[in-house]
Amino acid sequence: xxxxxxxxxxxxxxxxxxxxxxxxxxxxxxxxxxxxxxxxxxxxxxxxxxxxxxxxxxxxxxxxxxxxxxxxxxxxxxxxxxxxxxxxxxxxxxxxxxxxxxxxxxxxxx
Numbered sequence: 001x002x003x004x005x006x007x008x009x010x011x012x013x014x015x016x017x018x019x020x021x022x023x024x025x026x027x028x029x030x031x032x033x034x035x036x037x038x039x040x041x042x043x044x045x046x047x048x049x050x051x052x053x054x055x056x057x058x059x060x061x062x063x064x065x066x067x068x069x070x071x072x073x074x075x076x077x078x079x080x081x082x083x084x085x086x087x088x089x090x091x092x093x094x095x096x097x098x099x100x101x102x103x104x105x106x107x108x109x110x
Contacts, residue, residue, distance in 0.1 A: 027082050027096065028064065029078060029081075029099060030081065031046075031076065031077070032075055032076065033063070033075065035073060035075055039067060040068060041066050041068045041079070042065055043079060044063055045063075046060075047060045065091045066081045066095050067091050067093070068095045077102050079099060080095075080097050081093040081095055082094055
């Protein structure tokens, strides 16, 4: 019995590079807590999980520094960030889109 008898239709892919695809990059949605730096935002991402021992739902927060090329995100905005190559010492994420704008409060007039 030969390999041709077992799987006559199976042919190796013509281009091995096409068969291997790049892994999906991680994406997170969080709230901008700082936009004071140029082209950089700090995003707080909330993660909720059940505690392994006490079985209570716990909220954990992580801070990510993300690259914002156009300085479009402001404090309070909900944004989507994506993992990328290191841009600087702390920045390993980039801004993909602003999901929801923060509600702007108008100054009180006297």
